[in-house]
Amino acid sequence: MTSNHNGRRVAVTGMGFITPIGNDLETVWSNMIEGVSGVGLITRFDTALFDTKIAAEVKGFNAEEYMDRKTARHIGRYCQFALAASKQALAHANLDPSQMDPDDVGVIVSSGIGGMEEIEKSHTNLIERGPKRISPFTVPMMIADMAAGIVAIHTKAGGPNYAIVSACASSTHGIGEASEIIKRGDAVAMIAGGSEATITPLTMGAFCQIKATSERNDEPEKACRPFDLGRDGFVMGEGSVMFVLEDMDHAKQRGAPILAEIAGYGASADMYHFTAPQPEGKGAMRAMRRALENSGVDPKEVGYVNAHGTSTKLGDVAETKAIKSVFGEHARELAVSSTKSTHGHLLGAAGAIEAAACVLALERGLLPPTINLDDPDPECDLDYVPNKARKADINVAISNSFGFGGHNATVVIKKAPSGANN
């Protein structure tokens, strides 16, 4: 994999957010920095029979603020999130694909699962009322590629268009591959990110059955505690974060705001187990190494790692080992945090919100904390920016994402080139 095709570089020029910690950039960043948890009791269904009764739900989202009533009614919740976040991102970037050559702007919306709620509702109709009462919108609502299609229809972005599915690594792969599309010249800009809406009875029940989700139901805001001995599993989140990624020269020529640079990305497979990470983090290590190589970044330049850090024992320890292996002595100098502690685990959108955390950390010189880190696991002995944000003038950040199936992806993000916004 070579990244610097024709010397093209990739700028981040816009971001949009529908998340458990806010539905606009400034609210999300404020909550991330202040360590305000988005986790609460599940309101979307009756959890009486479920071991886990908590999740990080999107709050105050009105789809009709972003689309007409008919569209809102006929697309799945995860597609609604993606369209809303994409429109925010385009407005932020001041980019209007309808005024451009349709080939110039593409869309990748990654999702780990797709329209789960809609599958469940239609299945219930099938069982209770028969096949003639299955919604005719079931197929378009459930398929995991539909958000990319919907975003193109409503923004007139006619370039490369698809979804990437790699469970909880989906949107890191998505952002990485979208950058490669720009570098190889197949699009001038990409609307890229992830979306997920899986706080549903079947999904939550299934994760409960494998004891993957936290059951700290009496203290929801303390439930997600990466790297802490008191953790008892991840906390399901939902939402969408979308980026406008753009050829750096194109962005400069039109005077767009340049928030950061996507320098490169790397991907690997664990080749180990379908849900558990390789215990030494060997797959994660190879993804990080490849990402740094592709970006032409020396590991010592990295000041911040946004960890996958899901708040599971196996995952937190394996990632810590991988970071130590990649960075050597420098692992003791760089900062690592898991913002999942505030926003929960957005599955296929996790990599997108976490890449956004890196962009904002670089732009604003502030590192978001890992909250609820009161009693560190002795096997997790790095600087996880415990509980309080910290000022830090860093030049390079990386975001890690690892998914069931053993998929690993790391994206390398650099501070915007000096003078880019003058």
Add this chain to the structure above:
Amino acid sequence: MASQLNFKELQELAAEILGIDPDQVQMDKSFQRDLAADSLDLVELIAAIEDKYDVELPDSELENMKVIGDLWKFLEQKTAERLEA
């Protein structure tokens, strides 16, 4: 008789499914041309009408219905048949 049918209720049902205002649902309006209903919308509308009015609306009937008024006539006819039975 047929007057037991309430057109306002049909307006509201169709409007809900087609994502439009009830006032737009008028006798002379075409499903596709005026109300922008595509084939998926019509499948959903048929299911809702069958449930609400306890009728069967076969595809062959639907093919002949061009405007809301045609649907209304069908419902009136079914209601009348039921009252006579």
